[in-house]
Amino acid sequence: MAAAVLIGLAPSVHAEDSEELAKKLSNPVAALVSVPFQFNYDRGIGPARDGERWTMNFQPVVPVSLSEDWNLISRTIVPVTYQSSITPGSGSQAGLGDTVQSLFFSPKAPTASGLIWGVGPALSLPTGTENQLSGRKWGLGPTAVGLIQHGPWTYGALGNHIWSVAGDNGRPAVSSTFIQPFLSYTTPTAWTYTLNTEATYDWRQSQWTVPIHAGASKLVKIGERPVSFGLFATYWAQGPKSAPHGWGGRAVVTLLFPK
Numbered sequence: 001m002a003a004a005v006l007i008g009l010a011p012s013v014h015a016e017d018s019e020e021l022a023k024k025l026s027n028p029v030a031a032l033v034s035v036p037f038q039f040n041y042d043r044g045i046g047p048a049r050d051g052e053r054w055t056m057n058f059q060p061v062v063p064v065s066l067s068e069d070w071n072l073i074s075r076t077i078v079p080v081t082y083q084s085s086i087t088p089g090s091g092s093q094a095g096l097g098d099t100v101q102s103l104f105f106s107p108k109a110p111t112a113s114g115l116i117w118g119v120g121p122a123l124s125l126p127t128g129t130e131n132q133l134s135g136r137k138w139g140l141g142p143t144a145v146g147l148i149q150h151g152p153w154t155y156g157a158l159g160n161h162i163w164s165v166a167g168d169n170g171r172p173a174v175s176s177t178f179i180q181p182f183l184s185y186t187t188p189t190a191w192t193y194t195l196n197t198e199a200t201y202d203w204r205q206s207q208w209t210v211p212i213h214a215g216a217s218k219l220v221k222i223g224e225r226p227v228s229f230g231l232f233a234t235y236w237a238q239g240p241k242s243a244p245h246g247w248g249g250r251a252v253v254t255l256l257f258p259k
Contacts, residue, residue, distance in 0.1 A: 018189075018190035018219045018220075018221070018226065019186060019187070019188050019189070019190050021190070021219055021226055021256055021258060022186045022190040022191075022192050022217075022219040022228065023149060023152075023154065023186045023192075025192070025217075025219070025228055025254065025256070026149070026154040026182075026184045026186065026192060026194070027116060027147060027149065027154065028061075028073075028075065028104075028118075028145050028147070028158050029063075029071070029073045029104050029106040029116060029117075029118040029145055030063070031063040031065075031071055031073075031108070032061070032063065032256065032257075032258060033060075033061065033062055033063065033256070033257035033258075034060070034061045034254050034255065034256050034257070035058075035059075035060045035061075035254065035255040035257075036057075036058075036059040036060075036061075036252055036253070036254040036255075037056060037057075037058060037059075037252070037253045037254070038056065038057040038059060038250065038251075038252045039054075039055075039056050039250065039251045039252070039253075040053075040054070040055040040056075040057070040234070040248065040249070040250050041053070041054055041248050041249045041250075042055075042234070042236070042244035042248040043244060043245075043246065043247075043248060044236070044244050044245030044246045045083070045085075045086050045242065045243065045244050045245070046085060046086050046087055046088070046241065046242065047087070047088070047241045048085075048088065049245055050085050051083065051084060051085040051086040051087075052083065052084060052085070053081060053082070053083040053086070053244065054081065054082045054083070055079050055080070055081045055082075055097075056079070056080045056081075057077050057078070057079050057080075058076075058077075058078040058079075058080065059075070059076065059077050059078075060074075060075075060076050061073065061074070061075050061076075062074045065108075066105075068108075069107060069108055069109070070105060070106070070107060070108065071105075071106050071107075071108055072103060072104070072105055072106075072120075073103070073104040073106055073118060074101070074102075074103055075101075075102045075103075075104070076099065076100070076101050076102075077099065077100045077101075078096065078097075078099050078127070079096065079097035079098070079099075079133075080095070080096055080097070081093070081094065081095065081096075081097050081133055082094040083132070083133075086132065086242070087242075090132060093130040093132045093133055094130075095128065095129030095130045095133055096127050096128055096129045096133065097127070097128050097133045097134065098124055098125060098126055098127055098128050098133075098134050098135055099124070099125040099127045100122065100123070100124055100125075100162075101122070101123045101125065102120065102121075102122045102123075102143045102160065103120040103121055103122075103143075104118030104119065104120045104143065104144075104145060105118060105119060105120050106118030106145075113148075114148050114149070114150065115146060115147075115148055116146070116147050116148065116149065116156075117144070117145060117146040117147075118144065118145050119142070119143070119144045119145075120142075120143055120144075121140065121141070121142065121143065122139075122140070122141050122142065122143035122160040122161075122162055123138075123139065123140055123162075124137065124138065124139030124140070124162050124164075124174070125138065126138060126167055135164070135167070135171060135172075135174060136167050136168035136171045137164035137165075137166070137167035137168065137171060137173070137174050138164065138165050138166040138167050139162040139163060139164050139165065139174050139176075140162065140163065140165050141160055141161045141162040141163055142160065142161060143158075143159065143160035144158070144159060144160075145157070145158040145159075147182075152185050152186050152187065153183075153184070153185055154182070154183070154184045154185075154186070155182065155183045155184075156181070156182060157179065157180060157181040157182065158179075158180045158182070159177070159178055159179045159180065160177070160178050161175075161176070161177045161178070162174060162175075162176050162178075163175050172204060173204060174204070175202075175203040175204055176200055176201065176202055176203065177200065177201045177203065178198070178199070178200050179197075179199045179200075179201075180196060180197065180198050180199070181196060181197060182194065182195070182196035183195050183196065190218060190219040190220075191216060191217070191218050192216065192217045192218075192219075192228075192230075193215075193216050194213070194214070194215060194216070194217070194230075194232070195212075195213070195214045196212075196213050197210055197211065197212050197213070197237075198211055198213070199211075205240065207239075207240050208238050208239070209236075209238065209239040209240065209243045210236070210237045210238040210239065211234050211235070211236050211237070211239075211244075211248075212234070212235045212236075212237055213232045213233070213234050213250060214232060214233055215230060215231050215232030215233060215250070216230065216231065216232075217229060217230030217231075217252065217254075218230075219256075225255065225256075226256040226258065227253065227254065227255055227256065228252070228253070228254040228256065229251075229252070229253055230250075230251065230252040230253075230254075231249075231250070231251055231252075232249065232250040232251070232252070233247065233248075233249060233250075234247065234248035234249060234250055235247055235248075236248065
């Protein structure tokens, strides 16, 4: 209903332009400055499954042209979290979590087969303001993305692996693989329907954490500014006792700054 109201307020969006921008949002290495604010609610956390967590991920994406053929795409994730009862007697915490910074070197043109790809480093920075919100480790590793956009469809995967390389010796070492396969369909009216997972494998604990997200977003224009609004359901398919369980939710507001 909220999306319908916003659409009614923004009839000036040109269908072709908004559809193209919506498709670019489905491409993690598109040459488009975007600033997503991603709001997540998760519950059923901890051994008693009575913990809950609210997280706002600030996720700016900034492309830099390196040459006629190559872009450098900076993707940053800065979490701001409030959580309570994550472990027995832990109370509540609020503040910044650890930052993940990814840099993708990506060709400006797809391959002859239509593949869009990028590779580069990923860094984990111990920016957490509370002990329970930070691993207190510096991390480093490779990241890569590959996708194809065919008509209204976008499908591909993004991944990274991060090892801890420095930090608090009293905290566990990190060896973690993140895999995000994704599938989306964008309509001529700039609706995008998306299904993805954001699976993490902890090599130290031999444990998968697998949330599944499904939902829709709509690109509209507020004044002269294109903005995307999205709502998603989250289901936690697998994870340790410390992970959320059952159903959660996600809302995303993305500001776009096309050239």
